[in-house]
Amino acid sequence: MAVLAGRLARRWCFGLLRSPTQVPALGLHAGSPTMRTSQKDFNDAVSQVKLLKEDPGNEVKLKLYALYKQATEGPCNVPKPGMLDFINKTKWDAWNALGSLSKEAARQKYVDLVSSLSTSSKSPSPETPAADRKPPEGNSLVVTSEDGITTIRLNRPTKKNALTTQMYHDIIAALQAASKDESTITVLTGSGDYYCSGNDLTNFTHLSAGGLEEMARSGEVLLRDFVDCLIDFPKPLVAVVNGPAVGISVTILGLFDVVYATDRATFHTPFSHLGQSPEGCSSYTFPKIMGSSKAAEMLLFGKKLTAQEACARGLVTEVFPDGTFQKEVWARLKAYSKLPPNALRISKQIIRKQEKEKLHAVNAEESSVLRERWLSDECMNAIASFLSRKAKL
Numbered sequence: 001m002a003v004l005a006g007r008l009a010r011r012w013c014f015g016l017l018r019s020p021t022q023v024p025a026l027g028l029h030a031g032s033p034t035m036r037t038s039q040k041d042f043n044d045a046v047s048q049v050k051l052l053k054e055d056p057g058n059e060v061k062l063k064l065y066a067l068y069k070q071a072t073e074g075p076c077n078v079p080k081p082g083m084l085d086f087i088n089k090t091k092w093d094a095w096n097a098l099g100s101l102s103k104e105a106a107r108q109k110y111v112d113l114v115s116s117l118s119t120s121s122k123s124p125s126p127e128t129p130a131a132d133r134k135p136p137e138g139n140s141l142v143v144t145s146e147d148g149i150t151t152i153r154l155n156r157p158t159k160k161n162a163l164t165t166q167m168y169h170d171i172i173a174a175l176q177a178a179s180k181d182e183s184t185i186t187v188l189t190g191s192g193d194y195y196c197s198g199n200d201l202t203n204f205t206h207l208s209a210g211g212l213e214e215m216a217r218s219g220e221v222l223l224r225d226f227v228d229c230l231i232d233f234p235k236p237l238v239a240v241v242n243g244p245a246v247g248i249s250v251t252i253l254g255l256f257d258v259v260y261a262t263d264r265a266t267f268h269t270p271f272s273h274l275g276q277s278p279e280g281c282s283s284y285t286f287p288k289i290m291g292s293s294k295a296a297e298m299l300l301f302g303k304k305l306t307a308q309e310a311c312a313r314g315l316v317t318e319v320f321p322d323g324t325f326q327k328e329v330w331a332r333l334k335a336y337s338k339l340p341p342n343a344l345r346i347s348k349q350i351i352r353k354q355e356k357e358k359l360h361a362v363n364a365e366e367s368s369v370l371r372e373r374w375l376s377d378e379c380m381n382a383i384a385s386f387l388s389r390k391a392k393l
C-alpha cells in the first residue's frame with residue numbers, strides 16, 4: 001500500500017497542470033445540494049470547464065483554481081506549504097492573492113473567466129445531430145443515430161468496456177446531445193463480450209496536482225454530474241445489456257426505463273469487496289425495485305445475479321437468448337421508435353417527476369460517501385490488489 005501511495009504521489013507531482021482534463025481536479029468541489037441550486041451559473045461554469053477540449057494554459061488554470069477555492073471556501077485558510085513543495089505553494093499563493101474577495105465576487109469572476117474561454121474548446125453543441133458529431137477521442141465511445149434511435153456504445157472491448165474518466169465526460173456530452181436531437185429513444189450498450197466492467201480501476205492512478213484528495217473530490221463531482229444527467233434524461237432510455245455488467249454499469253440500471261439483457265449477462269456489484277459503497281442511486285432504487293433484503297444481498301455482499309434472476313427481481317425487463325438477442329432487441333426498439341416522441345417524453349416525465357428530487361438528493365449523498373471511501377485503506381488495498389493482478393472479482 002505504501003508503495004502504491006508513493007507511486008501515485010510521484011505520478012501526481014509530475015503531472016502538474018499538464019492536461020486540460022486535469023482542470024476540474026484542481027480543487028473542484030460543488031458542495032451541498034442546497035448550494036448547488038442557489039449557484040446554478042457557477043456550477044454550470046464548473047461543468048463547462050470539464051468539457052474544455054483545448055488547454056487554456058497554466059496561468060488560466062491557476063486562476064480558475066484560486067477563484068474556485070475562494071468561491072467555495074472563502075479566503076485562504078490553510079497554512080502556507082513549505083518552500084520545497086513548490087506545486088502546492090504556487091497554488092496557495094494564487095488563492096492567497098485573492099485576499100478578502102467575497103465568495104460571491106469570486107463566483108462571478110470564475111463564471112466570467114470560463115465564459116471568456118474560447119467556445120471552440122467546448123464539447124459539441126447539444127443541437128448537433130448525433131450522427132454528425134465527432135467521435136470521442138480514441139473511439140472508446142461510439143455514438144450513432146439511426147431509425148429514431150441514438151445509440152451510445154461503450155467501445156473498449158479489450159478492457160471489458162471499463163469506464164475511463166474521459167468516457168464519463170463523453171457519455172454526459174452524448175446524453176446531453178441525445179436529449180435534444182431528433183431521435184425518439186436512446187440506448188446504452190457495449191461492444192464485444194462484456195456490457196461493462198464498471199469503473200476503470202486505473203482511474204485511481206491518474207492523479208493530478210492535488211493528489212489523492214483532489215482525485216476523490218473531482219471524482220465525486222464527476223460521478224454526481226454523470227448520474228444527475230441520467231436522472232434528468234427526458235427521453236426513453238434503454239439499456240441493451242449484451243454481456244456481463246459490473247459496478248456502476250449495474251447500479252445505474254434503476255434509472256433506465258427499460259433493460260433488455262442477453263441470457264449471458266450477469267449483474268454484479270462488488271462494492272464491499274472493493275472497500276466502496278453503492279452509487280448510481282442504487283441505495284434507493286434497488287430496495288424499491290427488488291425489496292430491501294434482495295437489494296442488500298447484492299449491494300452489501302456482492303451477490304452476482306444471472307440475467308434470469310435480475311429479471312425475476314425486476315431489475316431487467318426481459319431476457320433474450322444470446323443467439324437472437326441483437327436481432328430481437330433491435331427489431332423491437334425500431335418498432336418502439338416509431339411511437340410519437342412527444343407522448344413518450346410527456347409520459348416519462350409524469351412517471352419520473354415525483355422521484356426526481358429524491359434521486360438527486362440520494363445521488364449527492366452517495367457521491368459524497370464514496371469520496372470518503374476512495375481515500376480509505378480498504379479501497380486503496382483492493383485497487384492495489386487488482387492492479388498488481390492479485391485479485392479479480
Ligand SMILES: CCCCCC/C=C/C(=O)SCCNC(=O)CCNC(=O)[C@H](O)C(C)(C)COP(=O)(O)OP(=O)(O)OC[C@H]1O[C@@H](n2cnc3c(N)ncnc32)[C@H](O)[C@@H]1OP(=O)(O)O
Nearest residue numbers: 158159160162197198199200201202222223247248392393
Ligand atoms: C467518476 C468515477 C465514478 C466511479 C463510480 C464508482 C464505480 C464503482 C464501480 O464500478 S466498482 C466495479 C469496478 N470494476 C471491477 O472491480 C472489475 C474489475 N475487473 C475484473 O474483475 C475482471 O477484469 C473481470 C471479471 C471484469 C473480467 O475478467 P476476465 O474475463 O478474466 O478478463 P480480464 O480480467 O483479463 O480483463 C481483460 C482486460 O480488461 C481489464 N479490465 C477489466 N475490468 C477492468 C476495470 N474495471 N478497470 C480496469 N481494467 C479492467 C483487465 O485489466 C484486462 O486488461 P489487460 O488485458 O490485462 O491489459
